[in-house]
Structure formats: C-alpha cells, structure tokens
Amino acid sequence: MKKILIIVILVASQLCSFAQSNDGIAFIHGTLADAKAKAKKEKKLIFIDCYTVWCGPCKRLSSEIFTQQDVADFFNDNFVAIKIDCEKGEGIDLAKQYHVGAYPSLLWIDAKDRLVHRVVGFRTAEKLMAEAKEALSGGNFNKELEKNYQNDKTNSKAAKAFLDYLIQTADSRSKEVARQYLSLLPESEYESPEVFRLLQSEVDDPFLPAVEYLVENKTSYIQKFGQPEVDRAFKNIYFRYSNKLLSDVNPGSGIDEHVLLTLQQQMEEITFDSPELYVEKLRISALRQQEDWHEYARKIDAYIERAPVERISAQDLFLWFKPVVDSNCIDPVVLESTVRWIDLAFDKRLTNTVDVLIPYWTDKMTVLRRLPEKGEEFSQTETELRLMQVLQTKEQAYQKQLEETKRQLRERLGLANEK
Structure with a gap:
C-alpha cells in the first residue's frame, strides 16, 4: 500500500511539473527582493x-508571447522572472x-x-528571444554615454548621443536631456x-526658447512640415506639460494659477x-x-453648462465621474452631480451592445x-440594470x-480555414 501511495505521489508530482512547464514563463510570486535572492x-x-493594468501591449505579451513554450523554456533556464505593476506598491x-x-x-x-539591458514595447517571440540573448551577452546599457554627458552637459554631441539612447529605450530622462540638448543649439537649427521631431516626441515645456520660436514662426513650420504635423506638435507639448503640472499636485498643494494663465495666453x-476649456480641464484634474x-463638482457643472455640447465626450464624463464613484465621498451635492454626469455619459455613449453600458448603471447604483x-x-x-443584464445574456x-x-x-x- 505504501509503495502504491509513493508511486501515485511521484506520478502526480511529475504531472504537476509537466503542467507547470506549459504555463509559460515561471514568474515568481513575491517581491523584487525575493527575485534578487533567488x-x-x-x-x-x-x-x-x-507593466500597468491599462496597457494593451502588456496584456498581449503576457497572453501571446510569454506563454509560448520555446520562450518559456529559454527564460526559465536563464533568468529569474518577475512581473511588477509600476503604478502600485514597490513598482512605483x-x-x-x-x-x-x-x-x-x-x-x-x-x-x-545594476541595469544590464532594457527594451520597450511589444515584441514577437523571435525578437524577444533575440533581446534576451543580447542581455546574456552583456546587454545594451551604455554607461559611457551617461558618463560623457554628466561630465560635460554643454557638449552637444555627448548630449545628443545620450538622448538618442534614452529615446530608444523609453527612458523617462529623455525629456530632461532633450531640454538640455535644445538649449545648446543655435536658433538657426530650430526648424x-x-x-x-524632438518637439513632437520629447519636449514637455512650452516655454522653452525652441517652443517659443515655434510659436512665433508657426507659418514657416506649417510650410515645411504641414498643418497637421505642427498641430500635433503643439498638442503633444501641451499634453506632456499638463501631465508634468498635475504630477506635482496633491491634497496639500494645488496647481499654479499664474502658470495656467501664461499657458492659456x-x-x-x-x-x-x-484654450480656456483646455486650461479649465486642467483645473478640474488638479x-x-x-x-x-x-469644488471639483462645481467646476465640472460649470464646464458642462458653458462648453459646447460637442466638446464634452462620454470619455470626458467617465473620467470625471469615476474618481467620485471610487472615492469615499458622501457629500450629497457632489453625489447628485455625479449621478447627472453618469446619465449624460450614458446618453452620449454610442454603442450597439449593452456590455459597454452596464458599467455605467453599476456605478450609478454605487453613488x-x-x-x-x-x-x-x-x-x-x-x-433597469437587471433588464440590461438580461439583454446582455441574450446578446451573448x-x-x-x-x-x-x-x-x-x-x-x-x-x-473551413477562411474567416
């Protein structure tokens, strides 16, 4: 009996081991300290x-690439792997x-x-394996580029070389180094x-000399690069600058009103x-x-009353009401406004399926x-929610x-093989 039991245990353990080997890369469940120790x-x-929970390419990597057997075998043999949500806990x-x-x-x-290698974005299995092999061969991290830049930040060649590396690897310092590099260039190179391209992709300060030059010479830029590209440059600069302003806002400090008015000007x-509506949205976010x-609810209600109907989207309203739904707010005035925003978002949401609409009514009930x-x-x-859920079942x-x-x-x- 004991022998049979031992055999059963051994077989079961082998089956479990086999099953685990087919689960993809064996990411450890623990902290980064656990990964370092291992x-x-x-x-x-x-x-x-x-990764982040909202990142689509992150989900594709996890479901389509990390699960492939050849990828899993190579990573499990050569690395200790860990997944970290960079918007939570130690990930921040x-x-x-x-x-x-x-x-x-x-x-x-x-x-x-010590950083050895880094890449950004979705990778096919073949390309991910190539990156992994490069990491094992020494990686792409170039200490000399940073060292040369830090030793002499007034050297435009050193700044450009370091900037190119930071952009290639989506290093967040690229914005800072881009500002420094642009400050070294003569005005004759601004166009x-x-x-x-740097103005479009990296610059996050609308008051840099290069951006002010863009403002003053907008017509010339349009002639060279086209109206859509110039508009995109401005939108990107303002979007990045807005995020930078909001990153400094917390319950103890607000947003600099003088800066907002200068931006609007x-x-x-x-x-x-x-521009006044754009700046008002920044005040709301702050x-x-x-x-x-x-005050948040008062500002939003005033915005809705003031702004043209087409300037308020279902997505805008969602971004406004969701924080209140997820908060502990019990102010009846705020909550009544939130219900109105949900109703308005529901009315504006164009869809042919109730799957999209059900979360609106779920949030409404929460409020x-x-x-x-x-x-x-x-x-x-x-x-109404129950009726929508019945419709959802029928739709499915x-x-x-x-x-x-x-x-x-x-x-x-x-x-049979065609879709």
Missing part, C-alpha cells in the same frame, strides 16, 4: 516585466529607479540592481527636421482650439488629485447607495449562435 543563489539575471519606486517612461518596459538587471497666440470634491433619499431612483436603476447567446452558424456555413462551402 537570482544571486542561482547566478542568473533578473528579468522584470514592467522601481519605475523611478530605472526611469521607466513607457509600457511595457522589459528590464534585465543583476542581483546588485530642422531633427529638432521638429500662449495657446491663444497660436489660435489653439478653445481638484480631483486634491480630492476637493465640492445612489450613498444618497438614502434617492431610494426610488435606486430601485428604478436596479430594475445570439452572438454564439451566429458564430456557430457561420462556422457550419463555412464547412458546407468548403471554407
């Missing part, structure tokens, strides 16, 4: 998948330490925190294709579309980060629960039946 013991590099500090500027960022480091000079819900006097509206919303059943009908039709027509 890497030190096994004398391996650490492979870090830096990790992103700062390695200057992660885009997702997915794939890092190879050693057990002493070159190289500088224009520059946007008016280039006839930017509705209030959200301060968690000043009362209405905090408004005891709205019991009747809560009951009505609950009934219909879609499944439709796919099966298509499949059978393709088989009968001899088109």
Whole structure:
C-alpha cells in the first residue's frame, strides 16, 4: 500500500511539473527582493516585466508571447522572472529607479540592481528571444554615454548621443536631456527636421526658447512640415506639460494659477482650439488629485453648462465621474452631480451592445447607495440594470449562435480555414 501511495505521489508530482512547464514563463510570486535572492543563489539575471493594468501591449505579451513554450523554456533556464505593476506598491519606486517612461518596459538587471539591458514595447517571440540573448551577452546599457554627458552637459554631441539612447529605450530622462540638448543649439537649427521631431516626441515645456520660436514662426513650420504635423506638435507639448503640472499636485498643494494663465495666453497666440476649456480641464484634474470634491463638482457643472455640447465626450464624463464613484465621498451635492454626469455619459455613449453600458448603471447604483433619499431612483436603476443584464445574456447567446452558424456555413462551402 505504501509503495502504491509513493508511486501515485511521484506520478502526480511529475504531472504537476509537466503542467507547470506549459504555463509559460515561471514568474515568481513575491517581491523584487525575493527575485534578487533567488537570482544571486542561482547566478542568473533578473528579468522584470514592467507593466500597468491599462496597457494593451502588456496584456498581449503576457497572453501571446510569454506563454509560448520555446520562450518559456529559454527564460526559465536563464533568468529569474518577475512581473511588477509600476503604478502600485514597490513598482512605483522601481519605475523611478530605472526611469521607466513607457509600457511595457522589459528590464534585465543583476542581483546588485545594476541595469544590464532594457527594451520597450511589444515584441514577437523571435525578437524577444533575440533581446534576451543580447542581455546574456552583456546587454545594451551604455554607461559611457551617461558618463560623457554628466561630465560635460554643454557638449552637444555627448548630449545628443545620450538622448538618442534614452529615446530608444523609453527612458523617462529623455525629456530632461532633450531640454538640455535644445538649449545648446543655435536658433538657426530650430526648424530642422531633427529638432521638429524632438518637439513632437520629447519636449514637455512650452516655454522653452525652441517652443517659443515655434510659436512665433508657426507659418514657416506649417510650410515645411504641414498643418497637421505642427498641430500635433503643439498638442503633444501641451499634453506632456499638463501631465508634468498635475504630477506635482496633491491634497496639500494645488496647481499654479499664474502658470495656467501664461499657458492659456500662449495657446491663444497660436489660435489653439478653445484654450480656456483646455486650461479649465486642467483645473478640474488638479481638484480631483486634491480630492476637493465640492469644488471639483462645481467646476465640472460649470464646464458642462458653458462648453459646447460637442466638446464634452462620454470619455470626458467617465473620467470625471469615476474618481467620485471610487472615492469615499458622501457629500450629497457632489453625489447628485455625479449621478447627472453618469446619465449624460450614458446618453452620449454610442454603442450597439449593452456590455459597454452596464458599467455605467453599476456605478450609478454605487453613488445612489450613498444618497438614502434617492431610494426610488435606486430601485428604478436596479430594475433597469437587471433588464440590461438580461439583454446582455441574450446578446451573448445570439452572438454564439451566429458564430456557430457561420462556422457550419463555412464547412458546407468548403471554407473551413477562411474567416
């Protein structure tokens, strides 16, 4: 009996081991410190998948590439792998330490925190394997480029070489180095294709001399690069600058009103579309980060009343109401405004499926629960939600039946391999 039991255990363990080998890359479940300890013991590099929950390419890597057997075998043999959400927990500090500027960022480091290799973006299995092999051969991290730049920041060649590397690897320091590099260039180079590309892709300060030159010579840039490209440059610069302004906002500090007014003035000079509304959205975002819900709601209600209907999208409204839904706010004035924003977003959302609409009513119920006097509206919303869920079930059943009908039709027509 004991022998049979031992055999069963051994077989089961082998089956489990086999099953695990088919699960893709064996990312450890633990902290980066755990990964370092394991890497030190096994004398391996650490492979870090830096991701965020909203990143589509990150999800594709996980589902399509990391699960492939040849990729998994190679990574499991050569690296200690760990996935880290860079917007949560230790991932926030990790992103700062390695200057992660885009997702997915794939890092190879050693057990002493030294960066060996980094790439950014989705990779096919073949290309990912090539990057992994390069990491094992020494990696692409170039210490000399940074050293040369730090030793003499006034050297334009050293700044450009370091900047090119930072852009290639989506290193967040690229914005800072781009500012320095542009400050070294004579005005005569501002209209070159190289500088224009930097303005579009890296610059996050609308008050740099190169950007002010762009404002003053907009017509010349349009003649060289075209109106759409110049408009895109301005939008990108303002978007990055807005994010930079908002990154410094917290419950203890707001946004610099003088800076906002200066920004609006520059946007008016280039006839930017509705600069006052753009700046007002920044004020709203700052209030959200301060968690000043009362003023936040007042500003949004005023914006909705003032702005043209076409300038308010369902996505705008979602970004406004969702933070309140997810907060602990119980201010009835704020909550009643939030219900109105949800209703408006629902009305604006164009879709042919209830899957997209159900979350709106789920959020509406969350808010209405905090408004005891709205019991009747809560009951009505609950009934409507149930009806939508019934429709959702019917839609899913219909879609499944439709796919099966298509499949059978393709088989009968001899088109089984065509879609």
